[in-house]
Amino acid sequence: xxxxxxxxxxxxxxxxMLSDLGMQRMSARVMAAFLFTDRPTxxxxxxxxxxxxxxxxxxxxxxxxxxxxxxxxxxxxGSRRDHHRLRRDAWERLFSSQNEAVRRMMAxxxxxxxxxxxxxxxxGRLQEMHDFYTFMFRExxxxxERWRAERDSRD
Amino acid sequence: xxxxxxxxxxxxxxxxMLSDLGMQRMSARVMAAFLFTDRPTxxxxxxxxxxxxxxxxxxxxxxxxxxxxxxxxxxxxGSRRDHHRLRRDAWERLFSSQNEAVRRMMAxxxxxxxxxxxxxxxxGRLQEMHDFYTFMFRExxxxxERWRAERDSRD
DNA sequence: GGCGACCTTCAGAAGATTCCGAAGGGTGTG
DNA sequence: CACACCCTTCGGAATCTTCTGAAGGTCGCC
Numbered sequence: 182x183x184x185x186x187x188x189x190x191x192x193x194x195x196x197x198m199l200s201d202l203g204m205q206r207m208s209a210r211v212m213a214a215f216l217f218t219d220r221p222t223x224x225x226x227x228x229x230x231x232x233x234x235x236x237x238x239x240x241x242x243x244x245x246x247x248x249x250x251x252x253x254x255x256x257x258x259g260s261r262r263d264h265h266r267l268r269r270d271a272w273e274r275l276f277s278s279q280n281e282a283v284r285r286m287m288a289x290x291x292x293x294x295x296x297x298x299x300x301x302x303x304x305g306r307l308q309e310m311h312d313f314y315t316f317m318f319r320e321x322x323x324x325x326e327r328w329r330a331e332r333d334s335r336d
Numbered sequence: 337x338x339x340x341x342x343x344x345x346x347x348x349x350x351x352x353m354l355s356d357l358g359m360q361r362m363s364a365r366v367m368a369a370f371l372f373t374d375r376p377t378x379x380x381x382x383x384x385x386x387x388x389x390x391x392x393x394x395x396x397x398x399x400x401x402x403x404x405x406x407x408x409x410x411x412x413x414g415s416r417r418d419h420h421r422l423r424r425d426a427w428e429r430l431f432s433s434q435n436e437a438v439r440r441m442m443a444x445x446x447x448x449x450x451x452x453x454x455x456x457x458x459x460g461r462l463q464e465m466h467d468f469y470t471f472m473f474r475e476x477x478x479x480x481e482r483w484r485a486e487r488d489s490r491d
Numbered sequence: 492g493g494c495g496a497c498c499t500t501c502a503g504a505a506g507a508t509t510c511c512g513a514a515g516g517g518t519g520t521g
Numbered sequence: 522c523a524c525a526c527c528c529t530t531c532g533g534a535a536t537c538t539t540c541t542g543a544a545g546g547t548c549g550c551c
Contacts, residue, residue, distance in 0.1 A: 187451060188458065195444050202437050203358040206539070216465065217448065217458050225498065235541045240499055261496060261549075267461060272441075272468040279434070282357050286427075289350050293372065296342060303343065303372050306422060310371065313427040316483050324479065328471050361509070380528065390511045395529055416519070416526065 189231075192217040207234065207242040212251065215267040222255045222264035250274040273325060280321055287314035344386075347372040362389065362397040367406065370422040377410045377419035405429040428480060435476055442469035 192213035199209035210232050215223060218231075225243065229236045243265060246252045251271040255264045268274065290311035297304040347368035354364035365387050370378060373386075380398065384391045398420060401407045406426040410419045423429065445466035452459040 191448055191451060195448070198440055198444060202440075216461050217452075219457050221457065236498075237500075237542070238540050241539090244499085263498075269464060272465050276468075276472065285353055285357075289353060293346055293350070296346060297372075302374050302376065306371050309424060310427050312487065313431075313483065316486065317431065317479075320479055320482070324472075324475055327475070328468065331471065332467065391528075392512070392530075393510050396510090399529085418528075 188217045205242070205245065207232075207238045208245050210234070211239060211242040211246060212267075215252070215265070222257065222266045224260075224262040224264055226262065249278050270329075273328065277321070277325060280318070283314050283317045283321065287311060287318050290314060343372045360397070360400065362387075362393045363400050365389070366394060366397040366401060367422075370407070370420070377412065377421045379415075379417040379419055381417065404433055428483065432476070432480060435473070438469050438472045438476065442466060442473050445469060 193210070195216065196206070196209040196213040199212060200206045204212070211228055214228055214231055220227075223231075225236055225239055228234075228243075229239045232239065243252065247254070247265075251268060251274055252265050253268050255266050257264045290307050293307040294304060294311060297307060348365070350371065351361070351364040351368040354367060355361045359367070366383055369383055369386055375382075378386075380391055380394055383389075383398075384394045387394065398407065402409070402420075406423060406429055407420050408423050410421050412419045445462050448462040449459060449466060452462060
């Protein structure tokens with residue numbers, strides 16, 4: 182099997198996994214394409230052809246991947262196409278979108294606590310929930326910092 | 337507005353958020369019901385009535401919530417119904433289902449690395465991915481340990 | 492200012508999820 | 522051992538997502 186076909190197959194498998202984990206299907210396929218390509222950057226047209234998908238859906242996927250910060254646009258003088266590539270910290274960004282989720286859970290718990298009577302069972306459960314997400318909200322950014330420090334010290 | 341209706345409204349809002357974050361809709365509603373109820377345990381029939389949903393769909397939701405370890409069955413002598421309640425560490429369990437996802441990402445990256453040529457751009461990107469998830473896979477369980485220690489020291 | 496290249500948006504089709512309600516199985520009781 | 526109660530399973534309907542293909546917008550160049 183040609184190397185390129187092998188890469189393509191692996192990319193599709195990874196895309197399936199990402200989509201299992203909640204990423205939209207086309208975003209996952211685009212993501213995987215960026216990961217496995219040997220080109221420095223990819224354009225919308227190249228992606229659409231590689232993935233055998235419409236430019237419309239690739240456009241939507243690119244938009245959302247830029248939105249979560251996993252991709253960046255790369256200026257290429259002399260080309261009118263948009264050139265995209267994976268950001269170095271793409272995976273960290275993907276993971277830390279969790280952070281926003283954690284913040285929302287923390288806030289929801291706080292709301293619930295404010296609305297329940299002290300000593301009620303519901304209050305107790307909401308307090309447990311709030312404590313946990315407060316801890317995570319504090320610690321996750323610190324964990325990312327440690328990750329960056331470890332990575333940078335290796336370079 | 338009666339307190340119970342208020343709780344119900346808040347529960348539905350939280351359910352919506354959980355479902356945004358990827359939880360199945362009915363599981364999210366059941367989860368929220370457990371969080372906001374003032375009863376010590378809930379049965380399938382009670383949940384179906386409270387949520388105005390069929391017993392069938394509540395049954396499916398209960399099954400999957402038990403599967404991820406957020407609920408536990410509580411023996412109630414003299415009752416033929418199954419009584420369920422939220423586990424104290426439900427949120428930690430929900431979050432740590434992430435852990436499995438991290439492990440899979442780490443493994444996928446390792447596979448990719450093994451299949452690409454050294455010095456290729458793809459190899460470099462896969463290595464970045466692998467490093468990140470390896471770090472997370474190591475650190476997340478430690479973070480949970482710290483959480484439990486902090487919680488227990490408060491009790 | 493017209494043209495060509497490129498990207499985005501959108502309506503509708505195709506596909507996947509999710510839910511209900513009925514049927515069926517299991518278990519304890521009289 | 523027949524019944525009552527409770528839970529689960531499953532087919533099909535309803536709903537929501539996601540994709541395509543076409544139309545339209547933007548920008549630079551001649």
